[in-house]
Amino acid sequence: MDSSRFLRTILCAILLLGASIGLQAQSVKYIDALKNYQQGDLQEALRLFREEVRENPGNDAACYYIASILAGDKKREAEAEEWLKKAVALSPDNFWYRYNLSLFYLHSDRQELAVPMLEALSTDFPKKTDLYFDLINVYLSENDIDKALSTLDQIDRIKGRSEIVGLTRTELLLKRPNPDPDSVYTALAAYFEECRTPRLASVLGDYYASTYRDSLAMNYYDEAIAMEPDYAPAWYGKATVHQVLRQYDEFFECFSHLIRDPYIQPGVKAEQVEQMTANPQFVRTFLPEFDQIMIDLHETHPTDSTINGLIGGFYYRTGRPHLSIEIMRQNMEQHPASSDAALQYLILLYYQQSWQALAEQSSAAIESFPDNPDILQLRAIANLQQKDYDASLTDYERILNLNPKDTTVMKVTCSSIGDIYHLKGDSKKAYKYYERALKIDPDYNPVLNNYAYYLSLEGKNLKKAKEMSRKTITAEPDNPTYLDTYAWILHLLGEDIEAKAIFKHAMLYGGKESKTILQHYAVVLEKLGEKDLANIYFNQAAAMTDD
Secondary structure (H helix, E strand, O other): OOHHHHHHHHHHHHOOOHHHHOOOOOOHHHHHHHHHHHHOOHHHHHHHHHHHHHHOOOOHHHHHHHHHHHOOOHHHHHHHHHHHHHHHHHOOOOHHHHHHHHHHHHHOOOHHHHHHHHHHHHHHOOOOOHHHHHHHHHHHHOOOHHHHHHHHHHHHHHHOOOHHHHHHHHHHHHHOOOOOHHHHHHHHHHHHHHOOOHHHHHHHHHHHHHOOOHHHHHHHHHHHHHHOOOOHHHHHHHHHHHHHOOOHHHHHHHHHHHHOOOOOOHHHHHHHHHHHOOOHHHHHHOHHHHHHHHHHHHHHOOOOHHHHHHHHHHHHHOOOHHHHHHHHHHHHHHOOOOHHHHHHHHHHHHHOOOHHHHHHHHHHHHHHOOOOHHHHHHHHHHHHHOOOHHHHHHHHHHHHHHOOOOHHHHHHHHHHHHHHHHHOOOHHHHHHHHHHHHHHOOOOHHHHHHHHHHHHHHOOOHHHHHHHHHHHHHHOOOOHHHHHHHHHHHHHOOOHHHHHHHHHHHHHOOHHHOHHHHHHHHHHHHHOOOHHHHHHHHHHHHOOOOO
């Protein structure tokens, strides 16, 4: 820690204790200095305080204020310390002067000066237990566990047993060499009998749960809940034990208390539920229980975007896209300034292939986020699917203009524009954009594949097409689409034996799911004289819908 900054903080805090250092009869100069200090004019305050000390050398409060002001400048840290020492010398019985000088030593790594002062203060002011915790921290930094424990004993004698002391004692005992955790927590259980708090009960429950003493753990969790019915750590502990024991009815009952607790951060709940729903089989088995969790989450945090995103994703994965879309629509309306909320909603429409709705809703979102490339791309896709090629091209060109230095966006967008021009029958412009994409990334497989395939359809530049396609199957040797393109180009070049081998490989990696690949394979087989096998693949292709 920056010691000068720390000193300034603690000194400023103490100056609020005007009853102890500022309410005595003071000079006009001192009052003016104090006024400037409070108004933030520290340089004028410093000047006046210095004059006050020259005129009244015994004014310990003025010395203290000077130390406070100087402490804000790291270069004058030593000077600030001298003024603080002077205040202590003038008023040796003032607790705060001595305490803050000891803290100054402590935070400037001079424990050898801080510890004697703190120990003396604890003797002179035994009821100020904050001192003891400062001492404990020092002892811990020196790895003196026994002194730290002895100091805790003093706190217990002065203040009586408390939760913080019990937990600190447990932590210290576990830091000893070769600790016996059972003995440590048995001691905490005895401490708990005199200082019963939900937290101590829950800590004991956690320990016994971790050592598979489930009944004992449950007893402590129940004691915590009896003292504080909404105590979340105890409910979480109970839920965990029931989950380990596969007692799922009890688990979901306990977990629901956590879900309905408005004081637990939504992000924490979302993380827990995401982990629980990662196993599809578990979700299917307990779908009604998970549905109730989603309802409780939504009712507890109706406007939280993270929770709504979780619920929307859950409904989509469990085959209820209409519920998912509705949740995400509400989330978008609740967060009109969030482009992420809009995108989540639009992406669901994309997955559902609701092209008209996607076009309309993305247009509305673009009014709020006119330069968002993701939203522009979604509208471009929606228009493309509705064969409004010109509208789609307009959005893609806009994306290019918005992101001239983003090479990833540029190559993907050029690829899409090339595809659209191909659909429009304008090969010249399509190839122009493909070349532009390849200039950015010569190994960009989607463009290499499409460029090569469209050249093959035209029967042009087949050697160039073959080289481009070869690069794609070298990079992705099991991609059936790329394999199909390469094999078809081999066929067009008269290399049918080689083409057949490539098609056979494609069949192993999803080629049988593509009508186009089946037709191409059948043509090659027929060319090689294998008509019976070719007819099988022709018939399979005929039974399928278009790719």
